[in-house]
Amino acid sequence: MKVSVIIPVYNAEKYVTKAVESALQFEEVYEVILIEDQSPDNALEVCRSLSERYDRVKFFQHPDKANHGASASRNLGIKKASGDFIAFLDADDYYLANRFDAEKDLFQDPKVEGVYGALGVHFYSEKAKEQYYKVFRNSITTVYEKHPPKDVFPGQLNMKGSFGMFSIDTLTVRRNPLLNKMQIFFRPDLKLHEDTEFLFRLSYFLNLYPGIIDEAIALRGVHEENRITEIGINKKIPAKTRSIMWRYVHDWAQKEESMPENFRIHIQRMKRSFDIATASNPKKLIMILKYLILDYQSIRSGLYNINFRKTII
Structure with a gap:
């Protein structure tokens, strides 16, 4: 396997090094692609330093050096990727040691176009845990049972009862089917839930198979500055x-x-x-x-x- 890991980076100077190094632990990771999105913090310098320190780390910005959001950054990463497989990782999340265990076996079958797994939770501080435990708890985000690819799209739409869901951090897809079957990747004008909308369409077009779904293969990093945790605490x-x-x-x-x-x-x-x-x-x-x-x-x-x-x- 030659996996390109795409990491959009915005306001993540404290966390992106951990994310990058969690990906570099795997020999299957051919390259880590950082897309720096005009961060207000020192993330630009951290990304530049990581690309100088590690040969497998490639660092890019948008052509106009402006902020375009996570969707446009992931799209740019897909265009820059040269591996046979593509995986995603948010800059404040990180992979666990079993991240590609199932993928190595499943992708030997050419009809497998994508594999998903379970996402766990890591609280970066006691304050973050105190604030957001009721949102994330210690549970994992996962599809509850193994389903054939034809059931993944209706399952994600809640047409099959209690199906569960998977995360962009735990998804690995073959590059060619992604490029050939998806006319639109992430929608740049959708600022929230853009990954969920992408996964809906992806599960319609590609044959997605369950990998490890009973234990986490990556962890969502929860901290005070995370925009999703701030939004998730507000129910309206x-x-x-x-x-x-x-x-x-x-x-x-x-x-x-x-x-x-x-x-x-x-x-x-x-x-x-x-x-x-x-x-x-x-x-x-x-x-x-x-x-x-x-x-x-x-x-x-x-x-x-x-x-x-x-x-x-």
């Missing part, structure tokens, strides 16, 4: 940002000619549910009544998931 903001994400998923599903109709309908309902959840009270009542009229049968038959019931309650 995530509903709004998820509504925006589902709008993107919905627009893609409507345009995707090969999309089965039952998937398309489910995605439409998910979008509608989050639209209702984030609407103001007067508008919310009108939307609920409209939904009851237009889609009463699906609610009555129980085909729709709990999101709508939560919205009403």
Whole structure:
């Protein structure tokens, strides 16, 4: 295996060295690609130093040296990658020693286009643990059981009951299928949940297989400056940002000619549910009544998931 590990770097001078060195421990890692995204801290100098210290570390910035966000940075990393496989890592997260154990075996089968695993949690300080333990606890982010590739996309859409989810940090994909089957990688104009939206589309186009899902193969680094932990503690903001994400998923599903109709309908309902959840009270009542009229049968038959019931309650 020749794996290109892509790390977008923004405001992560304290953590990126640990992330890089956690990837370099593996002989399978052919290169670590750092995309520095005009950090307000000293991350630029840290990235430059890492590229000088380690031959396998390559350091890039956007052509205009400006800040473009995690999506554009990952996209640039994909373009710069030259390995046969691509893996991702956030700059404040890190790999564990078993990161590529399953991948080495699974990718011997050419029909395996991607492998995912379980993500654990590491609190960088007691203050971070005190603030964000109720968000992350010590649990792992994982798909709960092993499923065939055809079930991963509907599973991620919550069409198969309690399916679970996986993280971008635990994903490894073959480079050629990614480049050939995905016209759009990460969406630069989607500022939150951009990785989730990408994983939805990826699981539709590529054959993704479970690797190690009962124990962590990477750890999410939780600290006070992490934008996701700050947002995750506020219950109202995530509903709004998820509504925006589902709008993107919905627009893609409507345009995707090969999309089965039952998937398309489910995605439409998910979008509608989050639209209702984030609407103001007067508008919310009108939307609920409209939904009851237009889609009463699906609610009555129980085909729709709990999101709508939560919205009403």
